[in-house]
Amino acid sequence: MRSDVKRAARLSVAPMMDWTDRHCRYLHRLLSANTLLYTEMVTSPALVRGGALHLLQHHGDEHPVALQLGGSDPVELAQAARIGAAAGYDEINLNVGCPSDRVQSGTFGAVLMRQPALVADCVRAMQDAVDVEVTVKCRIGVDDQTPAEVLPEFLSQMVGAGVERVAIHARKAWLQGLSPKENRDIPPLDYDLVRQMKGLFPNLHISVNGGITSLDQAVEFLEGGLDGVMVGRAAYHQPSDILCTADRRIYGVGADTSAEQAVAGMLPYIETHLSEGGRLHQVTRHMLGLFAGRPGARGWRRALSEGAHRDGAGPELVEQALTHITQAAQPQGG
The missing domain is CATH 1.10.1200 (Non-ribosomal Peptide Synthetase Peptidyl Carrier Protein; Chain A)
Incomplete structure (x- = not known):
């Protein structure tokens, strides 16, 4: 099952707080047998210090399914990754994109775009702890950073740490002045920059995320050379439009669902x-x-x-x- 994750990542449903719980994922799996599904973000302190193992509950039919972790302590993230892998998840993903105040106060999420060396340390520790793939979901930058400068440096550090797959939300995050909801809409999308990263890092599996509202759009990105597409709100609010034909159109297998x-x-x-x-x-x-x-x-x-x-x-x-x-x-x- 776990060897299928990279192939599954051609299309994925983004981790979304309060939305992509186990019931949501079971529904999405009925619509598409192949799409990669993600949990809501689970913080490493909740697992390691809080013992909140109920957050890891999932149905056997959800595979391929990935656990997204939030945190910034390499030792604690390694422990959380180990717990997640033992629970049966096919991939462990590190959140470097969430802009919420709660996330910032815990020094994880999008604020880590400012500390790529720390992220690399976290990734190495997680990889040493588990035998499933460790991936990263990031933004193109935060606040007054220049994405064309910081994103290549960030990805270079990720590749140096052994990361083979990233999902890039093609927007900056503004840590001050915008709410998490506004951060999903107001900062402009820069898909071209994500495409440029594929040119700079040809061996890195890159999925684009942000503002993708149709399966046609996803197909365009794939045909344009990106390795994967991660769909968020559209997959939640119009799941049939995104997922019912995905097995045939994205993976070339299976019949359409309804x-x-x-x-x-x-x-x-x-x-x-x-x-x-x-x-x-x-x-x-x-x-x-x-x-x-x-x-x-x-x-x-x-x-x-x-x-x-x-x-x-x-x-x-x-x-x-x-x-x-x-x-x-x-x-x-x-």
Whole structure:
């Protein structure tokens, strides 16, 4: 399974806090068998000092799946990587891109773009601790840095540390003055700079991230010479548009899937989750965008949003919500 990760990285769903939890990843795997999936960022202190092993829970069907860690202490990151590899993750990724205040106060995330030597030390320590691949997700720079100067230096240090695969969010992060949400939209995208990095580091597997809203766009990047494409919000809000044809178009294997098939696959998963004491909305909140853009999608979303929190809500609510889609698809009589 682990040997498939590099191939899987042709397309990946970005790690997104509060979104790419295990329920979300299970849904995405039903839509695409090959796409590389990432956890939400898990901090190394939470694992090593906090013993928060519940954050590593995942279903066996999620593979290939990568664990993203946040931290800046090489020793602690090595311990966290070891815990993650033992939990069965196929890749360990280091976050050098998140701009949130909480992340900055812990001296990890995007602020580490200013300390490439420390990042290299972290990566080496993690690699020494595990036998799965260690990768990095970064920005093109932060604050008043000049990306065309700092990004090549950063990547050079990563390559020197043995990194073979990076994902680059093609925006600067502004650590002061912009919220994390604004940092995903306001700094301009510089895809050309990411393409230039592929020219400078031809042996480095480079995935581009940021502002990618369609599978057509992903295909263009791949045909243009980049090794991978990482899709964030579009894969969450319109998962069917990004993932249902990905196996065929990106990997050249398998048949297309459908949102309806994914719903059918989620019903037994939901049964299991509820039998273990879970709540319906913990799963269905990730399913709201399954039919985005299709007739009946509003009724589907409303039925799940309004009903999934209620006591006793179960799979039958999902089946009931699906009738908004099936009825809208039926030809109307004259």
